[in-house]
Amino acid sequence: MGYENFNIIDGGSIITPKGFSAGGVHCGLKKTERHDIGAIVCEVAATAAAVYTTSVFQAAPLKVTRESLVDGKLKAVVVNSGNANACTGQQGEADAYAMRAAMAKQLGLAEQDVAVASTGVIGELLKMDCVNAGIASLPLRLSSEACGAEDFTQAILTTDLVKKEACVSVLVDGKEVIIAGAAKGSGMIHPNMATMLAFMTTDVNIDQDALQQLMRQATDLTFNMITVDGDTSTNDMLITMASGLAGNEKLNSSHPDWSAFSEAFTYVCQKLAMAIARDGEGATRLVEVIVHGAVTDNSARAIAKTIVGSSLVKTAIFGADANWGRIIAAVGRAGEPVNPEQVDIQLGDITVLKGSRPVVFDEEEALVYLKGDTVRIFVDLHGGDGKATAWGCDLTYDYVRINAAYRT
Incomplete structure (x- = not known):
């Protein structure tokens, strides 16, 4: 399907942009057999940016991710569902750092290269034996094929009934650039980065400051314009990773193709936000x-x-x-x-x-x-x-x- 400045990629996912793989497994954090831990990995150091919940009670993974993003680069993000690791004190913070360290060790990365996200019940400590076992099994489940994206999108769900994905292509310097996203969110959803996690991947070569600014602008128009129940979560974050492998000249707000890229990026955010609203807990409309x-x-x-x-x-x-x-x-x-x-x-x-x-x-x-x-x-x-x-x-x-x- 085509829009004025970009095209929708049917069946596209977070691993469609060049350089990305993903996967997910069931490690025992959920009572059901659904996947509950997953990862997105980039083969190069990706330019990265994030926005976070406005709640004054911010979960431990957000502190860890902020530290990882100090240099504006990431190679991986590890995510668990079934437990928010929020309001869990010093032990919860130590557990979030341990998740980052374990994922980095499994992938042979520096700890600073890994972001951490969690979602689920507030106020309960993570079962770290389950988390560590899940992280140990993730490298063998990582794939740049559709199964990898499917496993990841299932791993981030809580009360969600459906997965949320979007993927588009846009031309930058005559090169095809892919922008993709996956999100979770169903309840405790309210504007100002509500209860949701969203992950976006792209292969565009982009200036980090420009990416951060675009994320804030797009979030204000999309994720911050949804509500399900008026409650803002402790764990929300949106992370974008850009591999730069599309081969375009570095993109910033003065680039002639900035408007087209910005429109496509915002569209992906909007589709994910609308999917979260549509899948609100118990919703019929x-x-x-x-x-x-x-x-x-x-x-x-x-x-x-x-x-x-x-x-x-x-x-x-x-x-x-x-x-x-x-x-x-x-x-x-x-x-x-x-x-x-x-x-x-x-x-x-x-x-x-x-x-x-x-x-x-x-x-x-x-x-x-x-x-x-x-x-x-x-x-x-x-x-x-x-x-x-x-x-x-x-x-x-x-x-x-x-x-x-x-x-x-």
């Missing part, structure tokens, strides 16, 4: 909120996130109830400047509010629309040029069931 006419883009973002995060809006979507009053209430409490006399609201193509006045609409048509797989809410504030899009999901009985028994 993806909800997309598009706000236009705000005084600024930041104002539009705040309003869009308030709407998509409203429990009353989310339950109305679950019940297929065209209750626009809940949407206008969310707009009003977002804390942003809005003229209360000129707001328009649409549910898909169905106008329900015009100039802040109710519009007669076909309730049956609205019911059918709201029972669809994706619900789009359009809000026009007629107050400026600011615009933003946010993504979330409905709130269902199953969300309560899943989280009431998360540890058991």
Whole structure:
């Protein structure tokens, strides 16, 4: 499938860019037989950058990864699911460093070359015998074939029902550059790097500062615009590794192909973010909120996130109830400047509010629309040029069931 500046690679994965392999195994951190530890490895020192959760309670792996990224280079990342290694004190920190050291030893790397990520239950110490056994078995499972990516994407899942992947190609200096990503996230999802892990690989040759800046910009437009339940995790991070093997001249923001690369990179982030929202715990519908006419883009973002995060809006979507009053209430409490006399609201193509006045609409048509797989809410504030899009999901009985028994 083609877009203006890039092409989607069907079946592509994190190992599609040149220089990468991946794998995953079951080591015993999960009660089921699903994979629970995995790794991505680059054959060269990759230019790397990361963004992290804004929670003041940051899990031990984040400290370790920050240290590994001081020089802006990585060769591997090791990830476990089933245990977050968060709020685990000095022992948890020691365990995160031990994971890094064990992975480095298995691959013959310096410890600084390895990043660490964890996801799962908070407040429980890692079973390091399981972790060490899993890491010892990973090198034989690493592959640059599809099976390697499949094993890795399974290894990072917790309550997720599906894997999340995206892959595109874009031309830089006439060379084909691949950008790919894999993510996990289903619950404890809220804007500001919510409960999610995401890993992106690319074979572009890129300046590290430019990569870091692009990641922050893309995150603000994508991962920071999703919410499932309003809770921000202790472990979230997005890591990008760039092998540089595509053969292009070093890319930065002044390069003539920067715009095309930036668009493609942001698209991958958006697809992963939307997949996380769609797979929200217990969710039956993806909800997309598009706000236009705000005084600024930041104002539009705040309003869009308030709407998509409203429990009353989310339950109305679950019940297929065209209750626009809940949407206008969310707009009003977002804390942003809005003229209360000129707001328009649409549910898909169905106008329900015009100039802040109710519009007669076909309730049956609205019911059918709201029972669809994706619900789009359009809000026009007629107050400026600011615009933003946010993504979330409905709130269902199953969300309560899943989280009431998360540890058991």
